[in-house]
Amino acid sequence: AGPGSGAFTMSPQAPPVAVFKLTADFREDSHPQKVNLGVGAYRTDDCQPWVLPVVKKVEKLIVEDSSLNHEYLPILGLPEFRSAASKVALGDDSTAIKENRVGGVQALGGTGALRVGADFLRRWYNGTNNTATPVYVSAPTWENHNGVFADAGFKDIRPYHYWDAAKRGLDLDGLLDDLEKAPERSIFVLHACAHNPTGTDPTQEEWKKIAEIMKRRNLFVFFDSAYQGFASGSLDKDAWAIRFFVSEGFELFVAQSFSKNFGLYNERVGNLTVVAQDNENLTRILSQMEKIVRTTWSNPPSQGARIVSKTLNCPELFSEWKGNVKTMADRVLLMRDQLKTKLQDLGTPGTWDHITQQIGMFSFTGLNPKQVEYMIKEKHVYLMASGRINMCGLTTKNIDYVAQSIHEAVTKVQ
Amino acid sequence: VACHKFSVVLIQVHSVTHNYVHDFSWWGGVQMGPPDPILGVTEAFKKDTNPKKMNLGVGAYRDDQGKPFVLSCVRKAEALIAAKQLDKEYLPIGGLGEFSKACAQLALGSDNEVLKTGRSITVQTISGTGSLRIGANFLSRFHGGPRDVYLPKPSWGNHTPIFRDAGMQLKAYRYYDPSTCGFDFKGALEDISKIPEQSVILLHACAHNPTGVDPKPEQWKEIAELVKNRNLLVFFDMAYQGFASGDIDRDAWAVRHFIEQGHNIVLSQSFAKNMGLYGERVGGFTVVCKDADEAKRVESQLKILIRPIYSNPPMNGARIATTILNTPELRALWLEEVHGMANRIIKMREQLVDGLKKEGSTHNWQHVIDQIGMFCFTGLKPEQVERLTKEFSVYMTKDGRISMAGVSSGNVAYLAHGIHAVTK
Numbered sequence: 001a002g003p004g005s006g007a008f009t010m011s012p013q014a015p016p017v018a019v020f021k022l023t024a025d026f027r028e029d030s031h032p033q034k035v036n037l038g039v040g041a042y043r044t045d046d047c048q049p050w051v052l053p054v055v056k057k058v059e060k061l062i063v064e065d066s067s068l069n070h071e072y073l074p075i076l077g078l079p080e081f082r083s084a085a086s087k088v089a090l091g092d093d094s095t096a097i098k099e100n101r102v103g104g105v106q107a108l109g110g111t112g113a114l115r116v117g118a119d120f121l122r123r124w125y126n127g128t129n130n131t132a133t134p135v136y137v138s139a140p141t142w143e144n145h146n147g148v149f150a151d152a153g154f155k156d157i158r159p160y161h162y163w164d165a166a167k168r169g170l171d172l173d174g175l176l177d178d179l180e181k182a183p184e185r186s187i188f189v190l191h192a193c194a195h196n197p198t199g200t201d202p203t204q205e206e207w208k209k210i211a212e213i214m215k216r217r218n219l220f221v222f223f224d225s226a227y228q229g230f231a232s233g234s235l236d237k238d239a240w241a242i243r244f245f246v247s248e249g250f251e252l253f254v255a256q257s258f259s260k261n262f263g264l265y266n267e268r269v270g271n272l273t274v275v276a277q278d279n280e281n282l283t284r285i286l287s288q289m290e291k292i293v294r295t296t297w298s299n300p301p302s303q304g305a306r307i308v309s310k311t312l313n314c315p316e317l318f319s320e321w322k323g324n325v326k327t328m329a330d331r332v333l334l335m336r337d338q339l340k341t342k343l344q345d346l347g348t349p350g351t352w353d354h355i356t357q358q359i360g361m362f363s364f365t366g367l368n369p370k371q372v373e374y375m376i377k378e379k380h381v382y383l384m385a386s387g388r389i390n391m392c393g394l395t396t397k398n399i400d401y402v403a404q405s406i407h408e409a410v411t412k413v414q
Numbered sequence: 415v416a417c418h419k420f421s422v423v424l425i426q427v428h429s430v431t432h433n434y435v436h437d438f439s440w441w442g443g444v445q446m447g448p449p450d451p452i453l454g455v456t457e458a459f460k461k462d463t464n465p466k467k468m469n470l471g472v473g474a475y476r477d478d479q480g481k482p483f484v485l486s487c488v489r490k491a492e493a494l495i496a497a498k499q500l501d502k503e504y505l506p507i508g509g510l511g512e513f514s515k516a517c518a519q520l521a522l523g524s525d526n527e528v529l530k531t532g533r534s535i536t537v538q539t540i541s542g543t544g545s546l547r548i549g550a551n552f553l554s555r556f557h558g559g560p561r562d563v564y565l566p567k568p569s570w571g572n573h574t575p576i577f578r579d580a581g582m583q584l585k586a587y588r589y590y591d592p593s594t595c596g597f598d599f600k601g602a603l604e605d606i607s608k609i610p611e612q613s614v615i616l617l618h619a620c621a622h623n624p625t626g627v628d629p630k631p632e633q634w635k636e637i638a639e640l641v642k643n644r645n646l647l648v649f650f651d652m653a654y655q656g657f658a659s660g661d662i663d664r665d666a667w668a669v670r671h672f673i674e675q676g677h678n679i680v681l682s683q684s685f686a687k688n689m690g691l692y693g694e695r696v697g698g699f700t701v702v703c704k705d706a707d708e709a710k711r712v713e714s715q716l717k718i719l720i721r722p723i724y725s726n727p728p729m730n731g732a733r734i735a736t737t738i739l740n741t742p743e744l745r746a747l748w749l750e751e752v753h754g755m756a757n758r759i760i761k762m763r764e765q766l767v768d769g770l771k772k773e774g775s776t777h778n779w780q781h782v783i784d785q786i787g788m789f790c791f792t793g794l795k796p797e798q799v800e801r802l803t804k805e806f807s808v809y810m811t812k813d814g815r816i817s818m819a820g821v822s823s824g825n826v827a828y829l830a831h832g833i834h835a836v837t838k
Contacts (some may be wrong), residue, residue: 019704020506041503049501056499062639063496069482070731071474072692108540108724124444147722152457225615251440266729277439287447294450294572295579296723298543302693303730 014131016141022382031380033145035398036166037389038382040196040361041265042328045395052324054261054317058310062303073299075290077106077271081236081305084312089225089239089254096246105272105289106300110257111144113272117253118152119224119292120285125220126185131155134186136178138162140386142196145189145224159184160188163198168298168366170200181211187220192254193238194360195229197388199232201359207241221245225252227259235322249278258308260311260361261325266306268407293350328392335394342403348410363389371409379405435707449569452811462582467807468825470816473623473788474557474692475755478822483755485690487748491737501732503790505726507717509538516739517698518673519789521652521666521683528673531729532706534799535713537720538727542653543572543682543699543775546700549649549680549720550580552712559612566590566602566616570623570651573616588627589833595793603640611645619681620665621650621787624815628658628786634668638675648677653684661690662749662755678702685735687788688752755819759788762821766790769830777837790816806832 003273017225022038053277062068082104087097096102107113118135126133131153137145149157152264160182161174179188185248192211195201202210214221223242229235242254258269276282293299340355356362367375367387375381382401383389394402449457451750455471478484508514518529518536528534539545554561563572563582566589574584588601609615617637619690622628628636641648650669656662678701687695699716703709720726738744767779784792794802794814802808808829810816821829 035420047497049503051499051502056500063492069484070691070693071482071489072686075450108728109726111721111725112723124438128443144721144725151722263645265503266502266726268728269725276441281439281441281444282448284444285441288444290450291447293575294453294543296544296547297540297695298572299453299693299695301540301695301728301730302550304728391779 007260018385019057019384022384024330026382029380029382033398033401033403034380034382035393036382037402038384040260040390041392042263042361043392045331045397046395047395050263050320050328054311054320055263055307055325057320058307058317061310062306068306069366071300073106073302073305073321075293075299076286077104077300078302078305078309080313081309082106082254082271084309085256085258086273088235088312089203089242089244089256089273090275091243093234094246098274101276101282101287103144103274103276103282105194105274105286105293106305107255107270107272108268108297108300109259109270110224111148111256111270111295112268112300113255113257114145114148114222114224115152115257116289116292116296117272118149118154119296120221120289121187121222121253122153124285124290127189127391134158136160136182136186136188138189138191138195141189141191142224149189150194162195163200163364165366165394168351168364170202172202172206176213177240179210179217179219185220187222188214189224190223190241192223192225192228192242193240194362195225196226196360196362197362197384197386198337199360200354200364202241204244207244210251211245213343215248215250217326221250222376223252223254225254226257226295227260227360228256229325230329231323231331233326233333235325236332246275251275251281258304261328262304262308262311262321263328264304264307267307268301269304269308270342332391335391335399336363338396338399339394339403340371341392342399343406346403346407348403348407350410361392363391365389365406367406367409371413373406374409374413379408381405420754428586442745444581455809457804462807462809463711464807466825466828468809468829469768469810469821470810470818470820470829472818473687473819474487474820475687475690475788476822477825478758480822480824483690485748485751487512487738487744487751488690488734490747491734491741491744494737494741495733497758504728504730505538505732507537508535508721508724509714509727510729510736512731512740513538513696513736514698518700518737520739521655521669521681521698521700522661522673523666523670524664526673527668528702533709534700534702535709535716536698536700537713537716538732539824540724540727541686541692541695541700542682543576544695544727545682545684545697545699546576546651547580547723549682550577550582552701552716553614553647555647556582556715557614557647559614560610562610562647563614563616564606564609564646566618566622569616569618569832571811573651582614585609585613590623590627590791592793595627595791597633599629599797602629602637606637606640606644606646607645609646611648611831614649615641615646615745616651617647617668619650619655619669620791621654621658623653623787624789624811624813625791626785626789627781629668629792632820633669633673638672638677641672641674642677648672648679648683650679652681654687654787655683656688656749657756658754660753662752673702678704685731689738689748691731691734694734695728696731696735721760725783728809753837759818762818762823762826763790765823765826766818768831769827770834773830773834775834775838776826779821786821788817791795792816792833794833794837801836802832806835808832832833
């Protein structure tokens with residue numbers, strides 16, 4: 001055995017990431033009626049991935065443009081992308097942007113944006129190199145939120161009340177209570193819209209209450225915005241919470257993903273929008289963001305950012321994109337509507353209003369782990385152990401089978 | 415010392431009924447970060463209005479007109495890919511499988527026993543930096559030996575902060591001999607012989623950055639032997655395969671020799687330079703393990719490291735690289751083009767030395783020709799570098815490193831003139 005051999009014999013086999021394992025199991029299943037309601041990617045009514053028509057158009061333009069090359073982007077990313085992305089979140093008429101106190105860090109998807117923000121907070125927030133500040137994530141939340149902040153060095157990651165399983169809705173009292181009790185300066189990860197995995201968002205009035213407490217108690221606002229446009233079909237409506245908090249004067253971060261609303265999953269297009277108090281603060285913040293990026297990936301990938309930038313910065317393409325986004329959002333809304341109707345028609349026990357009240361790609365069905373296991377093993381309908389389903393996995397062709405399967409799971413399995 | 419900045423209370427009234435009131439910022443204690451020593455050079459270069467300015471800072475290849483060079487094999491690969499109308503679904507955490515395979519084969523040789531027995535794992539990474547960072551994170555978490563990583567003196571500037579941010583500590587072994595502008599073989603062996611067992615030693619596989627000084631094969635053999643005796647974990651950084659000598663197998667010789675000698679290395683690869691895919695961020699990280707079972711376990715842990723940073727890597731560049739490596743005509747074209755880039759650099763080295771002789775320089779500039787790859791460690795001192803920049807608008811890093819890729823037949827004489835002026 002040579003040197004270095006056996007160096008890693010102690011590395012144990014790590015458990016696979018749940019959502020990817022689900023898809024792997026689905027792939028191996030040969031049942032003719034199998035349905036994948038697992039991983040969060042859009043599907044057409046033929047259950048196919050969908051490359052947005054506007055994306056195809058812009059990609060063609062890029063390939064045919066011989067003036068483009070593959071040179072390094074700046075550390076913080078493509079400037080036209082960063083400004084357009086922040087503008088999409090904050091609005092065309094954003095005062096904060098006009099005041100030159102908004103900056104962007106192009107990142108590898110929403111994950112990368114969260115991570116750069118988390119690394120920055122650990123280094124510079126609430127003192128320096130502070131790993132003790134509590135980070136609050138919703139109960140439940142996207143499972144990688146925990147991973148990102150833990151890996152960035154935060155030692156105290158806590159849940160805040162969010163999903164009320166009994167009423168199948170938002171546990172507002174619990175949430176507000178957690179905000180009141182959290183140590184001052186705690187960091188809160190808020191889902192801007194289309195909460196993952198529950199699909200349950202605060203109303204505008206509820207957001208106002210949340211903001212009031214956060215401001216009073218000096219809590220840090222870190223928005224995760226992975227579904228802008230995808231939730232309601234309207235970019236502005238889906239960004240309401242972000243814009244409200246900005247107008248309330250918060251210095252905040254927004255981790256934006258263009259994976260879903262542009263269908264650019266594998267090109268890793270994200271942006272960390274930083275809203276600072278003034279331009280001087282922003283400049284210092286961005287200079288330190290560069291240091292973080294430089295030792296993580298040096299500079300971000302150009303292809304996806306070019307596609308998004310070209311689209312957002314050209315009125316016709318922007319318009320076409322909004323149409324494509326609405327197409328996706330509308331199909332999801334239709335499936336929600338139909339699923340609820342079918343369950344009600346079947347007389348499935350329980351109330352199913354939450355299916356149409358919830359918004360975005362995901363629905364927290366309320367199925368318990370045993371019922372989920374039944375769905376997977378007996379019906380070959382794959383969903384997360386939490387009961388989360390991806391509405392995009394539903395089609396006009398499989399919705400009857402899925403409704404029937406849920407009905408069976410609920411009536412046969414307690 | 416964190417200082418709290420209390421800005422003047424600012425009240426803005428606008429059409430919406432919300433007021434904006436601030437008397438405190440979270441970020442008062444955030445210091446202004448210094449410009450990146452390498453990428454900062456390009457920033458400064460851009461601001462210069464001198465028509466004769468030269469950017470010899472960052473290592474990005476330029477053609478003889480000083481323009482970025484998009485390889486034909488890349489354009490052809492892109493056309494092939496576009497025609498396939500592929501979807502944009504997430505890649506696995508470890509990246510495009512075909513890419514990882516081709517990447518490993520390129521480095522190790524497709525007939526390598528390591529690949530045949532499946533006792534290595536290669537994951538797609540965000541170019542070389544991403545690969546080094548994943549590797550550093552992996553060592554930080556799983557390496558049972560000392561936390562020290564030994565870098566050659568000098569090394570790429572970004573190595574130190576990468577390993578540091580991953581939680582490792584940095585030490586150095588002698589490498590560059592300023593008196594000869596060559597390899598301090600004796601010094602290297604002496605220092606390496608003193609490195610505590612199981613420490614990590616980082617080696618540049620070829621075209622050492624920043625010096626361009628590579629050990630000769632006989633020297634590599636001795637280093638491999640010594641490193642084995644010291645029981646050190648070898649971390650190879652190979653960012654210039656093909657770019658150094660023009661021959662991809664020759665440039666990978668050291669990596670393959672070490673593996674042959676029984677070192678289970680870890681390896682970072684970049685396709686930024688040799689395929690000109692800089693901004694697409696294409697790279698790989700490989701761990702050579704004891705056996706296939708260990709490789710599987712290591713793979714699972716690499717995925718756990720990757721997921722909380724960026725979830726999964728970008729497709730575009732990996733697709734291009736894979737298409738080139740796996741399509742015979744494109745691969746052949748690529749090898750030609752890489753050879754062409756390496757040759758142009760070699761020619762510029764020769765022309766620079768000729769130019770310096772013509773200027774009447776009495777210094778020994780042989781090292782400019784002996785050094786290999788994109789960079790040349792001129793031997794210029796910081797004051798001389800500063801003059802070269804201020805008086806001649808020639809931009810380079812403070813350590814005297816110039817990127818030969820930024821030299822062309824149109825500006826080599828000017829460069830010779832400037833270097834002579836500050837060194838005579």
